[in-house]
Amino acid sequence: MKCPILLSIFSITILFNILIYYQFEFSTRFSIRKFTNYTECVYLLEAWNPNIHVLLIDLEFLKQLNYEICQWDKNKRIQIGVNKTYKKLEYSLDKNHFDVIYYTDDSEKDFLKFDIDGGRMIPRRFEASLSGNIVIPKDPQLFYEFWKRSKLLNCANVEMNRTEFQKPVLNAPTAATLISRLRDELLDNGMFMFLTDGTLLGWYRECTIIPHTTDLDVSVFKENYNPNYKKKVLNNESKYFKLWRSLGKEEDSLELTFIPKIERTPNIDLFIMYDGIEDGNLTHHYVSGVAGDGTKYRFSIPIYDPWCAAELHNHIFWHEYGPEWRKDHPSSVYTWNKSGKNGKAVGKFTKEEMRQYYIMY
Ligand SMILES: *[C@@H]1O[C@H](CO)[C@@H](O)[C@H](O)[C@H]1NC(C)=O
Ligand SMILES: *[C@@H]1O[C@H](CO)[C@@H](O)[C@H](O)[C@H]1NC(C)=O
Ligand SMILES: *[C@@H]1O[C@H](CO)[C@@H](O)[C@H](O)[C@H]1NC(C)=O
Ligand SMILES: *[C@@H]1O[C@H](CO)[C@@H](O)[C@H](O)[C@H]1NC(C)=O
Numbered sequence: 001m002k003c004p005i006l007l008s009i010f011s012i013t014i015l016f017n018i019l020i021y022y023q024f025e026f027s028t029r030f031s032i033r034k035f036t037n038y039t040e041c042v043y044l045l046e047a048w049n050p051n052i053h054v055l056l057i058d059l060e061f062l063k064q065l066n067y068e069i070c071q072w073d074k075n076k077r078i079q080i081g082v083n084k085t086y087k088k089l090e091y092s093l094d095k096n097h098f099d100v101i102y103y104t105d106d107s108e109k110d111f112l113k114f115d116i117d118g119g120r121m122i123p124r125r126f127e128a129s130l131s132g133n134i135v136i137p138k139d140p141q142l143f144y145e146f147w148k149r150s151k152l153l154n155c156a157n158v159e160m161n162r163t164e165f166q167k168p169v170l171n172a173p174t175a176a177t178l179i180s181r182l183r184d185e186l187l188d189n190g191m192f193m194f195l196t197d198g199t200l201l202g203w204y205r206e207c208t209i210i211p212h213t214t215d216l217d218v219s220v221f222k223e224n225y226n227p228n229y230k231k232k233v234l235n236n237e238s239k240y241f242k243l244w245r246s247l248g249k250e251e252d253s254l255e256l257t258f259i260p261k262i263e264r265t266p267n268i269d270l271f272i273m274y275d276g277i278e279d280g281n282l283t284h285h286y287v288s289g290v291a292g293d294g295t296k297y298r299f300s301i302p303i304y305d306p307w308c309a310a311e312l313h314n315h316i317f318w319h320e321y322g323p324e325w326r327k328d329h330p331s332s333v334y335t336w337n338k339s340g341k342n343g344k345a346v347g348k349f350t351k352e353e354m355r356q357y358y359i360m361y
């Protein structure tokens with residue numbers, strides 16, 4: 001009588017062990033899906049929805065949102081931008097889940113300025129959608145491009161000691177607004193314009209437009225250049241600009257000059273900036289110029305990374321390199337093809353080529 005019971009207990013124990021073993025097997029396999037730290041982004045956005053509007057600025061999280069299955073490590077905090085005017089409500093933000101970066105949004109300015117890394121600025125001009133109280137940039141790639149160029153650099157504001165007072169040729173705030181319009185039209189065509197030459201120098205040295213300059217200079221890199229914009233402007237599809245001239249070839253030497261449609265002044269020169277390759281290595285960048293007699297010039301510019309963001313009369317602009325900025329060079333004696341130390345003649349267009357590559361509209 002005892003034996004069978006013992007046997008049955010024994011067999012039950014075995015069965016039990018097997019069951020436990022199976023359960024264990026099952027639960028470990030199951031846990032790979034359920035019990036990791038990763039969870040779906042949508043779930044997190046719902047579960048962590050804050051009480052106030054916040055801007056999702058976490059580049060990693062934004063990148064995840066682009067993937068088919070968005071997963072996020074719950075232990076990692078999501079970086080969010082919070083309007084500084086909400087600072088008194090900061091107690092309502094869950095700092096375990098969010099890494100809070102305050103930003104200033106001044107309605108006079110066309111950018112948001114974030115209190116991180118000594119200041120970062122991005123154009124206010126991006127589309128976003130709302131998920132609960134979380135504002136999500138619609139185009140994560142564009143947002144990434146903005147952020148990459150966002151590091152704030154302040155101008156030097158050097159006292160210029162000009163001997164004679166001169167009435168500025170250009171009204172600086174008006175000129176800055178004009179360049180910001182071109183910036184936006186270029187952005188709409190996928191181009192990230194940056195300040196160059198005299199305009200860059202003026203911003204850096206004097207925090208404004210140099211009083212004796214008569215035109216404005218900007219640039220885009222060749223790999224970022226979109227030729228459709230030129231066509232659109234020629235088709236009268238630009239809101240603000242006309243094309244005044246087109247010099248050089250798109251492959252290696254293009255310079256476009258825009259003028260505002262109504263006022264027709266000042267000129268804005270858009271230089272396409274090309275890679276300068278020596279022995280297969282990128283050693284510098286260059287922009288080009290063409291003289292009326294067909295002589296072609298190249299102006300070389302040292303490589304300077306990364307991008308920075310700058311404020312000029314309430315507008316955000318980007319720039320790329322460090323200028324030689326200290327000495328004033330009077331515009332009246334400045335000859336574009338002689339005065340710079342970084343330029344050299346690199347050949348001459350024939351009369352035939354000039355008809356193709358020196359076009360006044
Ligand atoms: C989950 O998070 C905890 C705490 O941060 C960490 O110790 C653990 O390694 C994480 N597990 C996995 C599977 O990532
Ligand atoms: C930030 O707050 C100010 C003041 O309440 C408001 O005018 C502005 O629109 C807010 N900015 C954003 C981007 O929500
Ligand atoms: C202008 O003068 C001030 C005061 O003497 C001096 O500090 C500054 O460096 C000068 N600026 C330039 C560009 O030489
Ligand atoms: C260009 O477009 C504007 C509207 O944006 C229109 O008023 C103007 O007449 C057009 N000019 C020409 C030459 O077609």
Ligand SMILES: *[C@@H]1O[C@H](CO)[C@@H](O)[C@H](O)[C@H]1NC(C)=O
Pocket residue numbers: 278279280281
């Ligand atoms: C170009 O790069 C190669 C590989 O980095 C290097 O060995 C060579 O010296 C470079 N040439 C010049 C002209 O810098």
Ligand SMILES: *[C@@H]1O[C@H](CO)[C@@H](O)[C@H](O)[C@H]1NC(C)=O
Pocket residue numbers: 290291292293295335337338
């Ligand atoms: C420089 O450009 C001016 C105006 O375009 C032209 O008259 C002059 O011949 C050029 N100088 C040289 C050295 O090519």
